[in-house]
Amino acid sequence: MRRLFGSVRSRATLAATLVVAVALVAAGAAVLLSLRSNLIGEAATDAERSARTVASSLALGKRYDQLSLDEEDEPVQVVDENRTLVAASEDLQRISGTDTDAVKPQVRPTTPAGGEEGEDSDGAKDDGAKDDGAKDDGDDDESSLHPGEIAEKTTYTNGSATIDGETADYRFAAVKVEVEGKGLLIVYAGAPLSAEKSAVNTALTVMLIGFPLLLTVVAGVTWLVTRRALRPVEGIRGEMAAITASEDLARRVPVPDTHDEVARLARTTNETLAALESSVERQRRFVADASHELRSPIASLRTQLEVGAAHPELLDVEGAVEDTVRLQRLAADLLLLARLDAGERPAAATRFDLAALAREEAEGRTGVSAQAPEAVHVAGSRGQVQRLLVNLLDNAQRHARSAVRVSVRREGEWAVAQVADDGDGVPEGDRERIFERFVRLDEARSRDDGGAGLGLAIARDVAARHGGTLTVRDASAGGALFELRLPLPRSDR
Incomplete structure (x- = not known):
């Protein structure tokens, strides 16, 4: 059961069925x-x-x-003001839901003078006045009716009646x-x-x-529609599983020919x-490059150590020290790049003077x-920004003919540091390429003089981690101009 409703398809079908x-x-x-209300x-x-x-x-x-009480074969009762049955349907055998359950009218004697039933010889009603114990029907218009007048108000009750041996439920109107x-x-x-x-049954x-x-149709349609809607998702899942198994990141998942969320997901x-x-x-x-x-x-x-071990007099100590220093710097550069790639960001609480650092x-x-x-x-990190400036100055000195100029100023919400040299500059097609790792231009291919090609890559990564930018363009006096932009603290803007 848990596995059955563990899929989106099953849950969607269940939800749609429940809602419907x-x-x-x-x-x-x-x-x-x-x-029922209309029929009643x-x-x-x-x-x-x-x-x-x-x-x-x-x-x-x-x-x-003389009343026609049996024409429609429905129960009819006529009750006087004392709730005495005076007329009823002939075949009425039982009744409930009215003021009286009597089914046979009570015979009322006529007067010796031959007056109508219910009247004495003077024509007065023998029971026209209500007894003190008579039940009041509660109608407001009862006392205002005149002889021959029918009340406008009708009251309704539900009950049952047996007519000619057949019992049924009725709606009674009074x-x-x-x-007179x-x-x-x-x-x-009664009706x-x-x-x-x-009709209700x-x-x-x-x-x-x-x-x-x-509900079965709704569940089936939802199941089929959901299956069709999720088919591209299953295709994406299957392709991702295949990519994971093969470790071939060149593969891509299929993009359905739709403009919905699944297509955007793909x-x-x-x-x-x-x-x-x-x-x-x-x-x-x-x-590989490292x-x-x-x-x-x-x-x-x-090689130098092996030669020195075999022939001590031939040991080039100075060269060994240079190689060791170069190896140490390369290891430091690789370690810093690894830390930057891992997402290490400087502590925002550290403030320092960029101008003083540049002068230093x-x-x-x-x-x-x-x-x-x-x-x-x-x-930011004073050490990382210092490393950035050192790399820019080292690069400028390698390519300058005679002079390198460093300037620091404010510009709006930015701190701008520029390092310019009077060398040959950087070709426009290489101005982004020089910031890639292990890239050295042709004139700087010597490992002894040009380094490993990590300095500018480190400089740009440090600038990006500090929320800034590092670009290069032509200097006004010729050569290359590297421009560093770092955001000023909010309190200094």
Whole structure:
């Protein structure tokens, strides 16, 4: 079970099915309630029509035995103001839901003078006044009715009745009428609720059968649609698994011919693979170049030591020391590059004067002058920025004919340091290439004079880690101009 619902496809299908199920249940309940309400309303209308028909006959002065109470085979009761049954459907055998469960009218004696039932010889009603214990129907219009007048208000109740041996549920309507000589009468007429029950039961049966079928269709369609939608994702996953197994970073995942999130995921994945391939390739090249650069001083140092061991008088101590120093510098450069590649960033809390640092590094160098009269503070690693300036000055001195100039100034939100020489400059096509690792231009190919080709690469990496930039262009007096830009601390802007 856990594995079954562990996939996006299964969860999406389950979620869609549950949402549709809740919606169907809510809609079905609303339909059933609305259907039941409408059908009960229709039954109430039919019952009221029957009750008012009988009430109209009473208002016109018809006697109880002249009323048509059995025409529609529905229960009808006529009750006087004392809740005494005075007329009812002939075949009525049982009734509930009205004010009385009597089914046979009570015979009321006529007067010796031959007056109408319920009247004495003077024409007065023998029970026209309410008894103190009579039940009040609570209608506001009861006392305001005049003889022959039918109340506008109709009250409704639900009950059951047995007519000619058949029992059914009914909606009863009660209508009041004031009849001259009889007083206030209440007519109860019922309309069957069998149509309402039948319709509701039919609708409920259809829902109980149809809803599961509909949910099955929804689940199946969602399953198929989700499968089709996730097919490109599975293709991406499969290709990534193959790339991981083969370690072939040149491969790319398939990009679906759509413009949705899956297509963007595939493109982003390919961009990540391209960046990873480039990073791995740089790392391989770095390792190969580092091995090549280390091999030369190590081989030279070993040769000198072996010769010195065999012939002490031939030992070139000075050359061995130079090779050792060169090896030490190369190892330091490689270690710094490794730390920079690992994402090491300087502590932002360290503040130092870039102008003072530039003057300090320029001092004592032949042909190097510094123009940094005012303090320009920056934040970061003083040691790394010092290494950056040393590399720029070493590079400028190697290529200068006679002079190198260092300047530091503020420029907006930046601290700008420039190192210019009067050499031949850097060709425009090589101005980005010289910042790559182990790159030396043709005139600087000598390992003894040109170094390992890591100085400018380290300088640019340090500038980037400090949030700045390092670029090169032509100097105004000829030669190359390296420009370092570092952001000023917020408090100095």
